[in-house]
Amino acid sequence: KNPNQPPVVFHWFPFIGSTIAYGMEPYEFFNKCQKEYGDVFTFILLGRRMTVTLGPKGNEFVFNGKHADLCAEDAYTHLTTPVFGEGVVYDCPNHMLMEQKKFMKFGLTTETFKQYVPLIKNEVTSFFTNSPFFKGDSGRVPLSTAVPQLVLFTASRSLQGKQVRQALTTTHAALFHDLDMGFTPVNFMFPWLPLPHNAKRDKAQRAMAKLYMDIIARRKAGEEQEQEIDMIWNLMNRTYKDGRPLSDRDIAHCMIALLMAGQHTSMATTTWTLLHLAAKPEIQQALYDEQIRVFGKDLAPLTYEKLSELSLVNNTIKEILRVHPPLHSLIRKVKSPMHVPNTNYIIPASHFVMAAPGVSAMDEQFFKNAKEFDPFRWVGHEKDEDNAEKFDFGFGLVSKGTASPYLPFGAGRHRCIGEQFANVQLGTIISTFVREFEFSLPPGQKDVPPVDYNSMVALATAPAMVHWKRRQ
Numbered sequence: 264k265n266p267n268q269p270p271v272v273f274h275w276f277p278f279i280g281s282t283i284a285y286g287m288e289p290y291e292f293f294n295k296c297q298k299e300y301g302d303v304f305t306f307i308l309l310g311r312r313m314t315v316t317l318g319p320k321g322n323e324f325v326f327n328g329k330h331a332d333l334c335a336e337d338a339y340t341h342l343t344t345p346v347f348g349e350g351v352v353y354d355c356p357n358h359m360l361m362e363q364k365k366f367m368k369f370g371l372t373t374e375t376f377k378q379y380v381p382l383i384k385n386e387v388t389s390f391f392t393n394s395p396f397f398k399g400d401s402g403r404v405p406l407s408t409a410v411p412q413l414v415l416f417t418a419s420r421s422l423q424g425k426q427v428r429q430a431l432t433t434t435h436a437a438l439f440h441d442l443d444m445g446f447t448p449v450n451f452m453f454p455w456l457p458l459p460h461n462a463k464r465d466k467a468q469r470a471m472a473k474l475y476m477d478i479i480a481r482r483k484a485g486e487e488q489e490q491e492i493d494m495i496w497n498l499m500n501r502t503y504k505d506g507r508p509l510s511d512r513d514i515a516h517c518m519i520a521l522l523m524a525g526q527h528t529s530m531a532t533t534t535w536t537l538l539h540l541a542a543k544p545e546i547q548q549a550l551y552d553e554q555i556r557v558f559g560k561d562l563a564p565l566t567y568e569k570l571s572e573l574s575l576v577n578n579t580i581k582e583i584l585r586v587h588p589p590l591h592s593l594i595r596k597v598k599s600p601m602h603v604p605n606t607n608y609i610i611p612a613s614h615f616v617m618a619a620p621g622v623s624a625m626d627e628q629f630f631k632n633a634k635e636f637d638p639f640r641w642v643g644h645e646k647d648e649d650n651a652e653k654f655d656f657g658f659g660l661v662s663k664g665t666a667s668p669y670l671p672f673g674a675g676r677h678r679c680i681g682e683q684f685a686n687v688q689l690g691t692i693i694s695t696f697v698r699e700f701e702f703s704l705p706p707g708q709k710d711v712p713p714v715d716y717n718s719m720v721a722l723a724t725a726p727a728m729v730h731w732k733r734r735q
């Protein structure tokens with residue numbers, strides 16, 4: 264026992280350590296350890312020493328740590344680079360990632376969102392028309408199957424662009440699936456395993472990258488006019504500070520990264536939202552009443568400007584991200600020994616640190632009835648974030664204060680740049696569902712299904728069936 268290192272969680276077997284307990288039920292594991300060891304403790308995950316720092320202070324320690332001390336690319340590159348492709352995100356120096364995030368944000372403006380809302384709405388309504396799950400006046404739908412398709416259509420039609428949307432449902436549908444299968448936490452641990460799914464992943468990555476590079480080449484040859492601003496057009500004109508333009512390959516790999524980012528987080532969040540609304544019909548009714556109040560009894564078409572007036576829709580998304588944050592564990596590699604403030608602990612360079620903001624988001628000391636899904640708890644707190652002090656890491660201002668109990672989009676230099684797009688996409692999807700249908704859980708099922716932690720994000724256990732009835 265080393266007095267100036269965090270306590271190590273008891274475990275029977277070396278290497279395996281606490282992998283099973285953590286991998287199966289991370290929150291149960293974190294809460295049990297917090298009771299026994301406090302907010303800072305080390306556990307063994309497949310031979311790696313993971314030092315967890317919980318609570319708002321723990322969140323701040325990881326999110327505000329200096330890049331020289333805490334390295335994201337060393338933690339994530341084995342998982343992401345085989346899927347996204349080389350030269351971007353975690354396969355390049357951090358200062359280049361900061362510029363890539365700046366470029367991406369240039370493509371996520373109110374002007375593009377105004378154009379995306381009708382595109383997303385149309386994808387949802389044509390999904391209702393074409394999908395086998397929504398025939399007739401009532402029925403049931405396995406959300407685990409339907410929502411990933413719906414989210415892929417809406418994100419690819421808007422942010423990715425028409426050609427990508429077209430390809431993903433025809434020539435490249437199977438390839439997207441193969442690439443998606445490669446985006447799994449097992450690859451965190453064993454990226455080099457010559458498993459069949461890794462060979463398929465690599466083939467799919469090359470095919471997807473080629474799809475984007477062919478689109479770019481056609482646009483450069485002037486074969487396509489810029490009717491709609493998609494992210495590919497946006498990235499085509501970007502140059503790094505050192506004068507080097509973003510290469511066609513780097514653009515393709517950034518587009519794959521954005522595709523994977525949005526797909527997993529949005530499908531998890533959309534599924535959990537529909538499940539919790541099915542469990543609480545009174546909130547569905549309140550959402551429907553809000554649509555009438557904001558758009559009139561004839562339900563005028565959704566617009567980006569009006570989305571911001573739908574406070575219950577926005578509070579529902581905030582509350583879903585509190586109860587079900589898609590990314591439950593955020594990891595950094597320790598590069599030099601790090602002192603944990605207010606403790607005697609020095610974390611050695613051989614460790615990884617892990618933040619789990621979802622633990623403080625479900626802590627009774629910060630949120631009354633924390634386990635309860637209650638969007639109304641956010642009424643009056645819509646703008647808390649705005650007056651916080653801000654800092655620019657190279658991709659725009661982010662709040663400096665990261666000692667918050669609620670950080671579904673992270674904080675600091677690695678903070679998410681997709682929050683606004685996600686809110687537009689989720690707000691449009693939820694509004695369109697609520698206008699069209701009423702939901703309920705299968706008869707006899709009282710609550711939403713348990714969480715499946717075996718994917719990259721915290722998913723609802725399949726099939727996540729809900730019953731629907733078309734509104735008259």
Ligand code: HEM
Pocket residue numbers: 335360364521524525528529532584588589590593594670671672673674676677678679680681682684685
């Ligand atoms: C509900 C939806 C989403 C949630 C909850 C979410 C959450 C997060 C979190 C927690 C981080 C910090 C990761 C870390 O600190 O290791 C992050 C980073 C990021 N996210 Fe998201 N995200 C969402 C949607 C999106 C979308 C739609 C995009 C792209 C359009 C996106 C792109 C990114 C990027 C580029 C980063 C930066 C990673 C870095 O700097 O290391 N995210 N996101």
Ligand SMILES: N#Cc1ccc(COc2ccc(/C=C/c3ccc(C(F)(F)[C@](O)(Cn4cnnn4)c4ccc(F)cc4F)nc3)cc2)cc1
Pocket residue numbers: 282285286339343352448449452520521523524525527528590591592593594679681716717718719720
């Ligand atoms: N055996 C076994 C075994 C062992 C352990 C377990 C359980 O262990 C774990 C541990 C961690 C995790 C999830 C963390 C994690 C981190 C980073 C990323 C990411 F980088 F990918 C992302 O942030 C994602 N993102 C951001 N915004 N939207 N998406 C991202 C960034 C930029 C970008 F451009 C594209 C991106 F998409 N993804 C996920 C899941 C399971 C199971 C089985």
